[in-house]
Amino acid sequence: MYAIKVENLVRKFADFTAVDDLSFSIKKGEVFGLLGPNGAGKTTTMSMLSTMLPPSSGKASVNGFDILKDQDNVRKSIGIVFQDQSLDEELTAYENMDFHGRLYRIPKRARQKKITELLKLVELFDKKDNLVKTYSGGMRRRLEIARGLMHEPQVLFLDEPTLGLDPQTRNHLWDYIDRLNKEKGITIILTTHYMEEADKLCHRIAIIDKGRIIAMDTSENLKNDIGGDVITLVSPERDALYSAIKSMPEIKSIELHDSSITIGIQNAEKHVANIVNIASANDIEIKSLSIHKPTLEDVFLHFTGRTIREEEASSKDQMRMMRKAGRR
Ligand SMILES: Nc1ncnc2c1ncn2[C@@H]1O[C@H](COP(=O)(O)OP(=O)(O)O)[C@@H](O)[C@H]1O
Ligand SMILES: [Mg+2]
Known part of the structure; x- marks a missing residue:
């Protein structure tokens, strides 16, 4: 059985097609990446698969559960860390975790045990009683990932997990993600516009542009194609x-x-x-x-005639981070 199976998935906003006939399957235990520039349709795809947004047409299942007919079971079996999902700044890390555990009705004892285990996993246990507003960007992201794992999901959704983080923090986070997959066997679907991230983490990559998959394979095979x-x-x-x-x-x-x-x-x-x-x-x-x-940048260029513009992307990241900061 597949962890995720997607067939002809489409999402339109008025007459604009954001996701255009996507089909792909992800095996259990796989780390699968959707790589593409801003606006490619990555977040829209993740939103549909996590039942937060209904598709215009097509179908998909997650852990064998239909995303339209079996939404509760889909939600229970996945953990999500989305771009704009936010932590409660005025609570401590522990309190944020505890709140999430209650939402999923995890009994107190099990909750305490799980929170301790996960905060240790992302190396935040020492800082568990500090308010989240004192956390750095990298610490917040680690806490979000830990929170997404509270209810022991089989599949983890990561939407641009290292967006706007500095290279060192990004590297650090890659190690955690890799460990989650290797040590806990969690299937991971992630989106990114960072070529290096897809290259480093993903067993297979779907390059997506303007809502369509333009190439899908292992990083090595994609590069050989050139x-x-x-x-x-x-x-x-x-x-x-x-x-x-x-x-x-x-x-x-x-x-x-x-x-x-x-x-x-x-x-x-x-x-x-x-x-x-x-x-x-x-x-x-x-x-x-x-x-x-060849790098994945060359692959993207080869298939689209354009580059995934890193500078443009990073200036957008900064705007996003500034907006986030302003919201507090
Ligand atoms: N709620 C919405 N209403 C209208 N257009 C949207 C909406 N959400 C996304 N879009 C558009 O769909 C396209 C894909 O967006 P998105 O999935 O966020 O891309 P990505 O995550 O790859 O950057 C973009 O052009 C975006 O402007
Ligand atoms: Mg996005």
């Missing part, structure tokens, strides 16, 4: 360089970006000298040249 290596060239005479080399027969794909050119090519190191020779024969300066194995 066929070969990636050469990135930076030159003040970008257009001239592009024209000079674009007809090289070995080149599988070539794309122009703001200040660089990227080339998809097999055995890149064999052809680099040739590219440099062509440039110098045409009196074109090459500022820098690098060869790398």
Whole structure:
């Protein structure tokens, strides 16, 4: 049996289609990622699967329970940590956990035991009696994850779990998520627009753009799909360089970006000298040249012709964090 099975799921807002015919299955024990830029439809998908938003059409089951016909059982069997879900600032970590445990009617003794276990797991037990308003961003996120695990869910939903956190805190959180999966066998579905996060955590990744899955596989297979290596060239005479080399027969794909050119090519190191020779024969300066194995960014570019804009995304993150801070 699958942990999650999604068939032709669609969600429209008026005449805008936010989620467009998604189908995928997640095996028990798997860490599955929805990777895509802002507005791709990730949160909408998670909201439907967690029964918070009804689909326009299509169907899905979570832990064998239908998201339309069996909402109570779906909710009982999942833990959710959503982007805008907030903790009660004026309560301590322990009190936040306790409140959640009561909502799920966990008896007092079991609740106390569970809270202790989970706060230790996310290394917040020492700070359990501090008010959440004194917590850092990373501590809050850890507490939210601990809270989402109170009722021992089989599947954990994480919507952009490290959004807006600094790289060190992000790394730390990745370790917790990885441990939850490995040590507790929890199936995890997460969304992210951070390529590195998907690469690091997910067994399989669905790349999603404009509500559609454009590619789905292991990170390794997705990268192999591009066929070969990636050469990135930076030159003040970008257009001239592009024209000079674009007809090289070995080149599988070539794309122009703001200040660089990227080339998809097999055995890149064999052809680099040739590219440099062509440039110098045409009196074109090459500022820098690098060869790398394809990343998920290259995969996204390959399938969409665009990049998942990290800068744009991070400025949106900051706005979101500022809005959150302002709400307090
Ligand atoms: N309640 C809503 N009403 C109208 N449009 C919405 C609503 N929720 C989401 N959208 C739109 O649907 C698209 C997908 O949103 P979302 O699922 O939040 O994307 P992501 O989580 O990938 O950033 C966006 O264009 C967003 O503006
Ligand atoms: Mg989102």
